[in-house]
Amino acid sequence: MTSGSKKIRIAIAGASGRMGRMLLEAVHLAPDCELSGALAREGSESLGADAYAFLGQRSGVTITADLRAALTGADVLIDFTRPEGTLAHLAICRELGVRAVIGTTGFSEAQKAEIAEAAKQVGIMMAPNMSVGVNVVLRLLDMAAKALNEGYDIEIIEAHHRHKVDAPSGTALAMGEAVAHALGRDLKQCAVYGREGVTGERDPSTIGFATVRGGDIIGDHTVLFAGTGERIEISHKSSSRATYAQGSLRASRFLMGAGPGLYGMNDVLGLN
Template structure:
């Protein structure tokens, strides 16, 4: 049994995490939200789950380092500066940052990486995602995770091969591009499909999230897995033993 603290406990994901911690037989160390005492929560925890906001990341990492506890960051919409902060924190504590904590999506990313590697650059790759009407960032963190998996499979940089937000006279599709399309509406928890379009055939790898609890259960499993690890950056595939 582990004592796990939640940063962002009053959000929809925070409420799901409370249930997942109990279901896994762990102890809830407490929760904080904007303006809360993150340092005290870190001191009372064996691991932290951060599903708050990008602007709070530096303070949350500082609290985790001060308490010497691992942290899983599931916050989406992070920028390059946030990634640098995560790298710095990982020199002192175990850190796992991911755009999706679903175990199914973790396996999907593994399959996308394999497919991109084996099919070759002549197959066009498109990442299609749909989420509820209240989601504020696009493409989703999961879509970017899947796009990154495809880029890794091809041995290229996603930033140099990404196409987004096509509109108007865009011209022909750039060879080797990894395209993204984002749909928003209703209460969709998260649908993702990676399409490999070749000559006269297509391969589609998909995942549908039917309940937010899948992300909560995966996050709790990963947080418990981090306890006792050496300082460093970790990934969801490592939690599943895929790498």
């Protein structure tokens, strides 16, 4: 950031959660960003506290449940909450002209359509995973699936912490979509999300998913291409949520130079 340049004013949703705190720390450390608002749900013990209190710092921003108060004056909202909360936040963003970086997963098709409608008025970057590495992996999967389109069974294995509420993860589904698209398949038609009992032989046209939940696993994803005599595995393992926070700030910077529209991390990273 050059001297005198305007800092990006960022509001954080879910400010009292694990990801919210990682985002707050990232904004605090970014020289081109400043915190403009911090949201937490009604009843949160963090309401009324300074947003940087957990860092032993002062931001001058109080954590609030008041959407309008938190979003007024913001350039960008970063939201890693729940679908219903994100849509409520987005309604105010749309009204106030605030751009949005959405890392929330688990949206229904109707909810995704609602987000696309809002993107006609404000810039929205939505991705199931903000990690730069994951998005490079998605591109690698496109290449691998096209080359391994015959004689290989495809399975996607993902693992997350015990508190994650949706399964498979949004990242696992994005990986499945990338593979299915490369193979000319519809993931809705070929995905298998669970196996139990006498299932019969594996249908070679399917893409299988396996989900693990436990402990404090931040996020592990592996796509297995199992052929005769060999296996190819493309994996990404997260050791810190910091990678998602840094990707979110990168997306925020991208939106500052973009007009209304619905964007993905490929746009942010110039991979399209």
